[in-house]
Amino acid sequence: MKEEQIVGKSVPRKEGRDKVTGAARYIDDMTMPGMLYGATVRSQIPRGVIKKISFDSRFNWAEFVAVSAKDIPGKNCIALIGDDQPCLADGVVNHPEEPILLLAHQNPHVLRKAVDAVSIEYEPLPAVFTMEDSERCSQIIWGADNTFKTFLIAKGDIESVWEKADYIVEGEYTTGAQEQLYIENNGVIAAFDADQGITIWGSLQCPYYVHKAMMALLNLPSEKVRVVQAETGGAFGGKEDYPSIIAGHAALLAMKSGRPVKIIYDRMEDMTATTKRHPSRTRHRTAVSKDGKILGGEIEFTIDGGAYATLSSVVLSRGVIHAGGPYYWPCIRIRGKAVATSHPPHGAFRGFGAPQSLFAMERHMDRIAQVVGLSPVEIRRRNFLKLGETTTTDQVIREEIDLGKFLDRALVLSDYHAKKSRFVNENQIGPVKKGMGIAAFLHGAGFTGSGERYLASVVGVEGCADGTIRVLAASTEFGQGTNTVLCQIAAEALKLPYDCIQIAQPDTNQVPNSGPTVASRTAMVVGNLVRSAAIGIRQTLVAGGLHDSYSPEEFQAACQRHVAEHGELRSYARYDPPAGVFWDDQKYSGEAYASFAWAIYIAEVRVDLSTYAATVEDFVALQEVGRVLHPILAKGQIAGGVAQGIGFALYEKVVWQNGRMQNGQMTNYIMPTSADLPSIRVFFEEMGNIHGAYGAKGIGELPMDGPAPAIANAIEDALGTRFDSIPLLPEDIFEAISNSEPSEIR
């Protein structure tokens, strides 16, 4: 029942006015007195020992500040999980573009030339460029066996299932690297002062991640590290852990020079040197009954982590947990593995392992359908999870989810059956072939298992001297609507006008650690904490005499009085793990996520066989999200995620050579323009969520999971040719068709 006034409405974006007037200030819009520019000298080979570093004598190197690994006061690593990634290479490089030296100068053009004037001699070592080569271990490049992490999910008795099966269906599915391609490149400004310590302003998602990394790198105590998030022009995970590297670089230069230092990447450096989505390979072997029920199966999910461990273990975790899709598996074995290769480390990108394993699952469902002789619709309908059933990790579904009903709604919205019939006829004539494809999936929001408990997020709400309310959280805005939604929630909780609520700039000196802005957790988890903390403010004022059904003016007056009398009015809320949510980290079993959002996506695809190009003509995105907190923001998230998913499927290919990205320019790394995307039609179902603010579930990453398999399924429907690998470019479709028997093409 919705009696809310503010939550559920499309209130104005909090920082929107600045964005449409050009007033919003991103890192490169900021300068400081005496500021130097910083730049990075990077490895030009994939792996080797550094023998000699020479500085071209035609430069006056005294004008420059130079930093190497030897200048690092603390530990030469980017503190994250495994701490194996150096901040600066020390004697050895393990991937192309690995940072070796830092330079600073006040003229960025002179600086650019200086970077090119440093020559490095290496003794090359053998490098590894594919997951398969890494697995073979003929060359060990990391640890004992090139393996960053493995997981095993084991449910039920798998051995007996093969004999009972009427069909055993196998398939292998692969996905390529994908560049986040935020339109604002990575950038930071660092300033050092012996008393205050280091201050970092950055384009970043997680101020406290950077804070932790700077403490370790610079050997500074917590109170001498301050991290401030500037307006951030897109992130999508690409600014989750990477900013700790660029911040560390700027900080080292700032400390050595005694002046503020700005480092801004240009597009080529950002594309070639920073993180991408992990490439993946999934192998399915599934036991199916003759009426199309999944009896059990094995899934092997392998991701390429690049040269250092960084976030690979967590990406792997999410990938394996989502690998079974929204289906009931009576028994299953999921083996996950993250391996090392000689590429710049791969990292977080919206979806974080789930788009990869769900691509495989949804392609595989269509394969199972073909083998069994059922339609893609029916095979899914017969296997959807229901209330009371358990997921692959033995998590009991406690909501009355009816995916069959959602599927029916999506089929109607997309005119699926009528189009499929029409296409059968239309495809007989001419070079244009059309097809429809379905993807059904789920996405768990928040940190996995005990992750949220470990994060122990804290949020503050403050009553200000002028009677307005300020939200204090480390959660960052980078387009997805953090500022707006958290203020909406506070306004709703306090029954105050939305305009009375502000949100503090994420500054580690000002705001508590509400956890990283990742994992689709902000509205759901942090939002709940905002609500609690806001209620705490109300309770304090009510205890001080304010009556329960106050008007906004009365609240404001009470707040002003309290601050005048007590000096401040603050309330904090800490994450309290919900009861009945148990996760076993050893067995990798139990309640993986507090809640799942569910979705059915349907793509209509057109393939023109004169150019072999596939385009998406219509796209229906239907998802159950608990509660739509802000209709326009929610629609915007889904549409934007679908667009990235379409890019993942059809347009965005990283061209690698010897571990280095060759197409590091917007001319050659292709993302869709406004002329390439269909109408993306977004629809919601709302079933509530006891674990999320006002019933919301996280939705930021959900839309990334469905488009690619829906599109690949649609292309197979159109052409009768199987495509199990993305990105799927016209050249790939051409090769597959010209190698096929004519009878395989309708």
Place this chain on the structure above:
Amino acid sequence: MRSAPADFTLRAPGTLQQVLALLATEPGTWLPISGGTDVMVQYAAGKLSSRQLVSIWNLTELRGIEVLPDEVKIGAGCTYTELREHDVIAREFPLLANAARWTGGVANQNRGTLGGNIVNASPAADSLPALLAYAAELVLVSVRGERRVPYHGFHTGYKKITMESDELIRVICLARRFSGYLQYSRKVGARNAQAISKVCMAALGRIRNGVVEDVRIALGSVAPVPIRLTDIEQMLKGRRIEPALQGVVKKGVVAAIQPIDDIRSSARYRAAVAGNLVAEFLAQLVDGGTLA
């Protein structure tokens, strides 16, 4: 930004004569820059070898489209936007108007010029096959005077043109005699807009009494220079277009082109698509290739 502005000189003399005088006194030294949509990209990438540039942007002598009874004279400084929006170009030279529409986005169309596209001589340039199909002629100008040359043969090799180092293109001339032709153009790129072409084609054809009376087929991105498929054109003249011809034509296309594997695409793909586009053109020619 990987070039230092301090290392470069740019002059804007203001009149064509002054520019030509500069080019004549120091041949090979001054790189003309018009709208900059090619030169400035190289500059930003740190790949511009010329350090001295002379601006020919907005020179009145290079602007304007003159419409005469028998021909249209397009100033080399005309932007793609001006080409797109010009009534006669849109009506009588749709291959060129389409190419203009497909080059970059609006911002690049407002700055990119036809002369610049020719002189930059990228084999992937979108407007060049149209100029080949229309058998354009160029008027080249220098301090020594003017000369008029056919556009066909202007490119002698990858990014090589038969123009002296002190010459500029002043106008591009198109004969107004293609109204009765079927006009076909298609660009195949990585996406629908802002894409460098993988294959692009411009073709004209006319059928009289069931046989091909005239046909011109030009392709870009399938050879070091934009090319006319003159062998296929010869084979088609005077013949009926029949289904049996399709296979021969496709083989002929593959034989006539030299596509490469590069960062954008593959030779095999380009060859296959080129064959498909030519077949598509011929199919349209059969259907409606008489009078407009």
Place this chain on the structure above:
Amino acid sequence: MISNSERPGQCEISLAVNGEPKTVRVYPMARLLDVLRHELGLTGTKEGCGEGECGSCSVLMNGKLVNSCLVPALQAAGAGLTTIEGLAPGPQLTALQAAFLKCGGAQCGICTPGMILASRQLLDKKPKPTLEEVREGLSGNLCRCTGYMQIFEAVMEAAGGNPE
């Protein structure tokens, strides 16, 4: 910030920016983008790619949309420039800016200045565009956040038409 001291090779360039006459002393091959951002402090125009692909740097030069990262400063001499800062003469937003706010056309905001100016150019040429014309008019401006849908709605709203 690059030092403003006298440098041989620099020249004085006069132009009008958002209706105001300005004179800057820069290298002739300085990019117009950098002149706007550094010499004139107008940081609303952004750099996204430096190669004329993303459109974040677009401004109106003599009423025509151009990618300012590809314009050498000398070629802007005598030109009239409009940047995002000049779109709204006072504190009141233009209909286009208000529509972007209302419809969710701006998420992270980095493409927004260029996108709004491209929309301005489109509406100047086609006051009642079709959806196809909007798609084409904005095809030189990349947005990674929105998937373009709400941008189209914003433009159609500002045009006074009904979104299709």
